[in-house]
Amino acid sequence: MAEPGRTTFLALALLHDAIERSRSAPLKPEPGVRLALAYLWSITLSKDREPFDSMWRTLLGKGRPEAEPGRVTWCGTHFATICREVRVTQDMAFQAALVKARVEMTRAANDVR
Numbered sequence: 001m002a003e004p005g006r007t008t009f010l011a012l013a014l015l016h017d018a019i020e021r022s023r024s025a026p027l028k029p030e031p032g033v034r035l036a037l038a039y040l041w042s043i044t045l046s047k048d049r050e051p052f053d054s055m056w057r058t059l060l061g062k063g064r065p066e067a068e069p070g071r072v073t074w075c076g077t078h079f080a081t082i083c084r085e086v087r088v089t090q091d092m093a094f095q096a097a098l099v100k101a102r103v104e105m106t107r108a109a110n111d112v113r
Contacts, residue, residue, distance in 0.1 A: 003094075015036055055078035
């Protein structure tokens with residue numbers, strides 16, 4: 001497994017952010033999240049859609065379980081599977097980069113408002 005390219009990292013960071021935001025309530029359908037899932041699926045070798053479709057359903061509260069913390073736990077499971085599918089290692093450096101990206105995305109979203 002290797003370090004992700006910029007586009008792959010951004011797609012994974014967007015998914016990570018969506019998981020964190022789904023802690024309080026299921027998300028409403030977001031085209032950006034769907035696009036990130038579609039892009040990540042497009043670069044897999046197996047072309048197995050199940051983890052990507054399951055992530056989408058779970059984020060929307062349509063998977064089981066619908067209530068947090070189960071929803072976030074299932075999303076984390078799907079996220080780990082997606083990382084393996086796109087050949088990204090979830091090490092400490094990757095986790096730290098995801099947190100940093102989330103802080104930057106939140107700051108940028110607040111600056112726009």
